Amino acid sequence: MNINKLKMNFPKTTIKENEPLSRYTYTKTGGPADALIFPKTKEEVQELIKWLNKEEWPVTILGNASNLIVKDGGIRGATIILTDMNQIVINENTIKVLTGAALIEVSRRAYQAGLTGLEFACGIPGSIGGAVYMNAGAYGGEVKEVIKAVTVLTRDGQMFERVNKDMDFSYRHSKLQETDEIALEVVFELKKGDEDEIKEKMDELTYLRTSKQPLEYPSCGSVFKRPTGYFTGKLIQDAGLQGLKWGGAQISTKHAGFIVNIDHATATDYIELIEHIKEVVLEKDGVQLETEVKIIGEDHPAEVGSKENLMKKATSTFQAQLEKIVPLTEEN
Numbered sequence: 001m002n003i004n005k006l007k008m009n010f011p012k013t014t015i016k017e018n019e020p021l022s023r024y025t026y027t028k029t030g031g032p033a034d035a036l037i038f039p040k041t042k043e044e045v046q047e048l049i050k051w052l053n054k055e056e057w058p059v060t061i062l063g064n065a066s067n068l069i070v071k072d073g074g075i076r077g078a079t080i081i082l083t084d085m086n087q088i089v090i091n092e093n094t095i096k097v098l099t100g101a102a103l104i105e106v107s108r109r110a111y112q113a114g115l116t117g118l119e120f121a122c123g124i125p126g127s128i129g130g131a132v133y134m135n136a137g138a139y140g141g142e143v144k145e146v147i148k149a150v151t152v153l154t155r156d157g158q159m160f161e162r163v164n165k166d167m168d169f170s171y172r173h174s175k176l177q178e179t180d181e182i183a184l185e186v187v188f189e190l191k192k193g194d195e196d197e198i199k200e201k202m203d204e205l206t207y208l209r210t211s212k213q214p215l216e217y218p219s220c221g222s223v224f225k226r227p228t229g230y231f232t233g234k235l236i237q238d239a240g241l242q243g244l245k246w247g248g249a250q251i252s253t254k255h256a257g258f259i260v261n262i263d264h265a266t267a268t269d270y271i272e273l274i275e276h277i278k279e280v281v282l283e284k285d286g287v288q289l290e291t292e293v294k295i296i297g298e299d300h301p302a303e304v305g306s307k308e309n310l311m312k313k314a315t316s317t318f319q320a321q322l323e324k325i326v327p328l329t330e331e332n
């Protein structure tokens with residue numbers, strides 16, 4: 001893998017070497033990307049994929065990095081981040097958008113054009129590509145309900161269109177999770193609506209989100225998928241885990257389904273805390289939690305079982321237990 005050769009072959013593309021991904025992830029954690037590449041067009045992504053394949057570079061795709069944890073060792077090879085590929089074109093009741101655009105921005109533009117159908121998405125911080133890959137949804141809506149077609153790129157560089165019914169959408173799932181195709185462009189089909197009603201709905205959902213979610217801290221949203229018949233936050237609360245600190249990460253005191261970065265957390269803090277939650281909930285309730293968030297990249301050699309790391313965790317767990325003990329006063 002020769003980064004200079006990559007730069008020479010793509011002189012117009014922004015390429016950052018050994019770039020810390022904690023600058024991009026919503027958790028503010030994660031190690032460096034060997035090469036972080038910012039294409040601006042579909043064709044540029046296609047050319048990159050073909051070239052990187054020929055040179056046998058591993059390739060990772062990122063959108064807004066709001067639903068993933070990049071391990072502390074970072075990502076080897078090429079990491080293509082699509083956020084500069086963000087054109088939005090509105091024509092009557094359709095919106096054609098490149099997949100690096102932010103879902104929040106597309107939802108806002110739909111409202112400004114008097115189009116209804118994307119109100120539910122007004123607070124989901126992903127890119128359009130990430131939203132398609134995850135079939136993102138909230139408050140009863142999912143992107144699958146408003147997507148007409150998706151232009152995809154296979155990992156060997158073939159570009160073609162998939163219509164909605166070929167996308168295999170279901171709860172937090174799309175076909176792309178099986179085929180590993182890259183979403184490049186999406187056509188949304190919306191309906192004409194009343195601007196005031198759209199605005200009212202968006203305001204209501206924003207209020208619900210800000211009152212229930214710990215948006216004041218970095219996080220990756222809901223860490224776990226909702227197990228059938230249960231609420232994840234309640235399972236975690238009932239297991240007595242809410243508020244538990246692990247290194248610099250903490251199970252949110254506002255919403256137990258979120259893990260927030262309260263004090264320079266590492267990805268290892270996140271991953272260990274996730275494993276701990278899974279173990280305790282399985283033991284207490286017999287429910288096997290499954291992560292919604294994707295964990296990618298490589299471990300940092302220094303973080304794996306290092307003495308310092310184990311000491312740090314032991315101390316923070318002990319502190320968390322101490323904080324739960326109510327001090328004895330004259331009243332109690």
Ligand SMILES: Cc1cc2nc3c(=O)[nH]c(=O)nc-3n(C[C@H](O)[C@H](O)[C@H](O)COP(=O)(O)OP(=O)(O)OC[C@H]3O[C@@H](n4cnc5c(N)ncnc54)[C@H](O)[C@@H]3O)c2cc1C
Nearest residue numbers: 063064065066067126127129130131136137138183220221
């Ligand atoms: C505070 C907060 C609140 C959230 N609320 C919600 C919510 O209400 N509902 C909800 O569904 N989610 C929610 N999320 C999670 C997240 O925003 C969504 O899952 C979002 O769709 C992820 O998009 P992204 O661009 O950030 O994807 P990333 O995190 O960058 O990537 C996630 C996965 O998608 C893949 N991917 C990204 N772009 C593409 C592409 N173009 N083609 C192929 N694969 C791609 C990546 O390789 C990765 O595997 C929340 C997250 C946070 C931090």
